[in-house]
Amino acid sequence: MNSLTTQHIAVAGRSIVLSVPADPESLLNAAAEAEGSHDPYWGILWDAALPCAECVLNHHWPAGTKALELGCGAGLVGVAGLMAGLDLTFSDVVPDAVSLAVQNAAANGFAAAKGRAVDIRESPDETFDVLLASDLLYDTALHAPLLKFARSALNGDGEFWLGDPGRQNAAAFVAMARDGGWQVEQRDQAGAIQPPASLAEFQLLVLRPPASVD
Numbered sequence: 001m002n003s004l005t006t007q008h009i010a011v012a013g014r015s016i017v018l019s020v021p022a023d024p025e026s027l028l029n030a031a032a033e034a035e036g037s038h039d040p041y042w043g044i045l046w047d048a049a050l051p052c053a054e055c056v057l058n059h060h061w062p063a064g065t066k067a068l069e070l071g072c073g074a075g076l077v078g079v080a081g082l083m084a085g086l087d088l089t090f091s092d093v094v095p096d097a098v099s100l101a102v103q104n105a106a107a108n109g110f111a112a113a114k115g116r117a118v119d120i121r122e123s124p125d126e127t128f129d130v131l132l133a134s135d136l137l138y139d140t141a142l143h144a145p146l147l148k149f150a151r152s153a154l155n156g157d158g159e160f161w162l163g164d165p166g167r168q169n170a171a172a173f174v175a176m177a178r179d180g181g182w183q184v185e186q187r188d189q190a191g192a193i194q195p196p197a198s199l200a201e202f203q204l205l206v207l208r209p210p211a212s213v214d
Helices: 024-033 049-058 076-083 095-107 140-153 170-179
Strands: 004-011 014-021 066-069 087-092 114-117 128-134 154-164 183-187 203-208
Touching: 004 049, 004 076, 014 076, 014 095, 049 076, 049 128, 049 154, 049 203, 066 076, 076 087, 076 095, 076 128, 087 095, 095 114, 128 140, 140 154, 140 170, 170 183, 170 203
Parallel strands: 066 087, 066 128, 087 114, 128 154
Antiparallel strands: 004 014, 154 203, 183 203
């Protein structure tokens, strides 16, 4: 991992200490040189991360809610989840991202934070009450694997919270989810249900899986 720079990010009236790669461009260069490397963009703090973290931190979660952050990157959303009382595990397909997210959790007072490498194209080996993610809809090829993984990883009444910055691909993802029987709410940054967001406008997608058929 390249050198880090530390930021203090205001989230819902709280301050989160977050270390991120000082030169994310070097991650792109390294990925271009390394055959078969994973996601060179994990070190960038994407636009949806902050408003998604605010939604998570502002929500009242039942005690003991077990959560998994998908595509955690540096872990901003997951740290907000820990501050909100979630029993949260960081995950990413990139091991360096998981390590950094766990390090950032410790810097914010969560020394026992958990992390693991997870590829959404593989089947999960445990289930959760909540899945958290932000800015994962950039590639339509990920939409079907993401929904398949989420359906297997969620407990029966679980929820998948996905922050999106208003990407053009989001509408296709929502349509795919609804066609597959998912319930989808589209919320604004304050958590209020809203019509579909305009391009470049943040929305929080709250998905509930289809009912199981015995």
